Amino acid sequence: MTSLFRLLPVSVLAFTLACQSSSAPPAPSPAPPAPPTTATFTNPLLSVGPDPWVYQKDNVYYYMSTTGGNITIRKTGKMSDLGSAVSTVVWTPQQGGVNQRDLWAPELFFLDGKWYIYYSADPFCCAGHRVHVLENASADPTTGTWTYKGRIANPNQDLWAIDGTVLEQNGKRYLIWSGHETEGAGTQRLYISEMSNPWTLVGPRVELSHPEFAWETLGDPDVNEGPEIIKHGDKTFLVYSASHCSTDDYALGMLTASSTADPMQPSSWKKSTAPVFVKNPEGQVFGPGHNGFFKSKDGKEDWIIYHANPRTGQGCGDNRSPRMQKFTWNADGTPNFGTPVAVGTALPKPAGE
Template sequence: MKLFTYLLVAAALLVLPTQIFSQTLEFENPIAEQRADPWVHKTDDGTYYLIATVPEHDRIVIRKATSINGLKNAREKVVWRKHEKGEMGHHIWAPELHRIDKTWYIYFAAGEAENIWNIRMWVLSNTSDDPMAGDWKEEGKIETQRESFSLDATTFEHRGKRYLIWAQNVRGGDHGTALVMSEMKNPTTLTGPEVVLTEPEFNWERMKYNVNEGAAVLKRNGKIFVTYSASATNHNYCMGLLWIDEDADLLDVSNWNKSPGPVFYTNEELKRYGPGHNSFTTAEDGETVIMIYHARDYKEIQGHELSDPNRATRARVVRWTESGFPDFMQKMGD
């Protein structure tokens, strides 16, 4: 992993072209209360689908609208519920909705009813035109080379090849999670090799827990960017950034770069606490990149942070620096 100096990265992220402020998009934030780990999929006809973690961690829900703001009051449908016993019986987390070769897929994490922290990645499929219709089929578990705690699968295509990035405990014990990537044979099967893109190494990635998770892919300006989330899911939760040249070998770890500082994190003045686990979509114009993420509007949490239900889904515009990097505008509100 090549590391640029913090000063160089900071300079790249702070130099903004003046024309980026010529257009303003306003969102009715939050666009979904008590919905964490949000993922928005936009279809070619402009329909937006929102899927996210519910506080009860027991089901998967989807809502749709013809605009991002429309998701706020859209009807929500339960498309799958946890098993009463055995696998997929607890901790239903971080579902993502993808359309691949005319089939819908939901990637999600789940523990066992009797062993709730034995969490792995699972897949559902649906051949209906609308993911809120038809039947969802259980495709089973994504098998990885390491049999260990794993979650937060996301998939993307690049130059005819499909890849999966996910979070996994790669060192055993309490070492937390790293981001791992592999090429895919099909939407449910990995081919390997499985390479570790990033592990928690900086202090901001190791607050309470050693965590790299929740990857999201954004391709723009000749690069592939990967945002990810780090640390405990309280006010310490924040986002880091990886990037690689689009012509490079994605499975050669030495081609990847990592920001040594977080790119989006708590801003107490804006009452934005623990932002993270984001996804990307585009505005109705089909061009402006929108980041969908969750955060709380208060710092103090009663009990364990995973038991607090008030991570809300929010939307904000992503701007771009003159050097072609995403700017998450840390000091600005949504």
């Protein structure tokens, strides 16, 4: 039998097919394409972020850096996703009724069942910056109430101080910071003092390091600052920043001690005569320093986070951006940070991400 469609004019045939199409149920929409997956990331992690710090707890990373006017925490399950992490302002001097300015280098710790933040600020008195302490009893440091505990300083040696960090060794706890020897002295030195609780120092302050090598004395004033602790095997390492941040030659130095030594004894520490992490001009890494450390999500890799400028001559401002890279360990147990990786280089994400 001859097909009906062959007997119909073209216009009628088109109309017939159109009617059939309109009465038929619509075809299902194709599934949206899966988002691209990648196993790499690139530096910088954020466009701005001087003095970066990372603390890990319960499979979560808490990131902080200098903002100047407040204290902010970014919370993320993956460090490679820091750029999209939720950012929460947890404290400002105005909220706390505290008169301060120029808030620098906050560091977060979980001690004795509570959260503590150590940060540097100018309290409009006392010849400039001091290290201050906040406390929060909430399970999540981005929630709850932060309480100002005051300045942390030795009663008879309350001098200019910044960049407080915590060392735990031999069952005791210590604060390490960068400060002046006397009021008005410009050179920044590294000091240590024992803590009786997270906001109180007891006993004397002891100098552990001062700028002495040529690579520590570039710019004005001479600087040792940003002390950070990392332990490995039977050693404790104090990694610090040297030379002034106004120079491209801001770099990392290192002190080494036994993990069982008395850290209050300067003789317990051996200072490296050469820097352990320096600029990479070809890779747009100028003035790398003020670092922190963290483990990969699977706990098997060691990572350093630090700030650097993307161009020469940018100094101490907000051009400093946070970068991170994996590092290894030498045969003698010391860290090998390698060379700062060039901006835009694809790097494998931390293991477990």
